[in-house]
Structures are given as C-alpha cells and as structure tokens.
C-alpha cells in the first residue's frame with residue numbers, strides 16, 4: 001500500500017506482496033509459466049539496465065537462466081507478477097546472462113537514474129539476494145537451506161527449520177539545538193562529507209533508546225524528545241533505517257575518535273545552502289539516503 005507521507009527512496013513499492021500460504025507453490029509456478037510476468041536479473045546486487053531503465057524481461061526468458069539461480073516473487077502490479085533472478089554465479093558482470101541487451105549497473109548509480117517505483121522493486125530483489133547470500137546454511141543445525149516457493153523464506157533440508165529474512169534495525173538521528181543540527185563523519189568517508197549519526201539497535205533496546213545511546217556514545221550529546229519521522233528499507237546492508245529528530249540539551253561535544261573523524265554543529269542556513277546546491281562548503285549524502293531526507297525535513301521545519 002502506498003504511503004505518501006514517506007519521502008524515502010526504496011520505500012513505497014508499487015507492488016502488492018503475495019503471501020498465500022496454502023497454494024503458494026501452485027501460484028508461483030503458474031506465474032513463472034506466464035509470459036506476461038516480468039523478470040529482473042541481478043548480478044551481485046546490480047540490476048540489468050538498458051537505455052537508463054531496468055531491463056524487465058518476459059518470464060518466457062527464464063529457461064535461458066542457469067537452473068541453479070535463485071528466483072523470488074517480488075509481488076503483483078495490475079495482476080502482473082514481478083520476479084527477481086539472481087545471476088551472481090557468473091564470474092563477472094560481462095559474462096552474466098543477457099549482456100547482449102544491457103549491462104549490470106551498480107545500484108547506487110542506478111538509484112540516481114531510474115524511477116522511484118522501479119528502485120523500490122529492485123531494492124526489494126537485492127535485499128532478498130543479499131540475505132540469501134549470507135544465510136545459505138541453517139542457524140539451527142548447519143544444514144543447507146533452500147528457498148521456499150516465492151522466496152520470502154527458506155527451509156533447512158535437514159531439520160526443516162524455517163528461516164525468514166534477517167532485518168537489521170538502525171536508528172539514524174539528527175540532534176537539534178536551537179537553529180543547528182549535529183552532523184559527523186566516520187573514518188571511512190572523505191573530508192568534507194558529513195551525515196546524521198546512526199547506529200544499530202541492540203537487543204532489548206527500543207529505537208528511541210538506541211538513538212539516545214548512540215548520540216551519547218559517539219558525541220557525548222544528551223537528547224530529549226526523540227521524535228520518529230519515517231523509515232527506509234536499505235538493501236545494501238539488509239537494514240531497516242528508522243529516522244529521528246531529537247532535541248539536544250547542550251552543544252558540548254565529546255567525540256568518540258574510534259568511531260568518528262569529525263563531528264560538529266551546522267547552522268540551518270548553511271545546511272539549506274548546501275541542500276539547494278548554492279554552496280559546496282561541505283557535502284551531505286545523496287537524495288536516495290534517509291540522512292538526506294532527515295535534513296530536508298529539518299530545514300523545512
């Protein structure tokens with residue numbers, strides 16, 4: 001279902017998801033055999049693209065894929081089924097299937113080109129294949145797992161335990177003090193690039209508690225009034241990003257130098273100028289990130 005209140009890329013998929021427990025197998029097979037169904041191949045998370053668009057193929061092309069390739073049912077749009085096929089077994093993007101009609105493009109690059117609807121569909125496919133890549137064996141007994149029909153879960157061939165996609169919850173938060181917000185940079189990012197601070201939520205913690213803990217650990221900032229804004233499925237790390245705005249009690253920073261290379265307060269007018277492309281005094285994350293969407297929301301407040 002559409003949720004127009006969520007501004008995030010990878011969210012708001014146009015597909016309705018299918019979970020028909022009883023006859024999932026029959027439904028899956030019938031839709032795979034229907035040439036009206038569409039298939040998007042991904043090589044190691046990179047979608048096949050042609051002319052700046054995802055190359056959705058007819059399901060009639062399925063016999064041309066390797067038999068071992070994982071196939072997942074993503075959902076339905078206008079009664080047409082969409083599937084993702086993982087062609088990662090190919091040694092390179094150049095030798096993967098269907099390079100005669102297009103090329104496999106990094107998702108971060110594709111994200112800036114394709115429609116939001118297509119990005120949500122492809123992000124979903126990438127998410128499942130990323131989960132599948134990292135969870136091929138049963139966490140219960142170590143046996144091999146196989147995708148169940150549809151691909152939304154896997155099952156162990158030894159002990160028959162069911163396994164569902166692992167979703168890693170992350171709190172990402174913008175601490176605000178008067179007309180400034182706190183932005184920082186991890187060691188992995190180049191100088192001049194700053195973003196909202198973020199961290200994985202720990203077991204037994206609420207997202208709001210995680211947000212408070214992370215800001216205190218990384219910057220020594222105490223926050224109140226932690227306000228949930230929106231969330232984003234983030235297929236690169238199988239994370240569910242939960243975005244917050246929060247009020248800082250003060251401005252004094254104690255930086256965790258192991259986690260961060262830089263963290264400081266930025267005035268709203270300066271952030272606005274960067275968001276609008278008027279200055280390049282510093283760089284913020286691209287529009288397809290939730291960090292950017294938090295900044296956009298804050299400057300409009």
Ligand SMILES: [Zn+2]
Nearest residue numbers: 138141156159
């Ligand atoms: Zn098992």
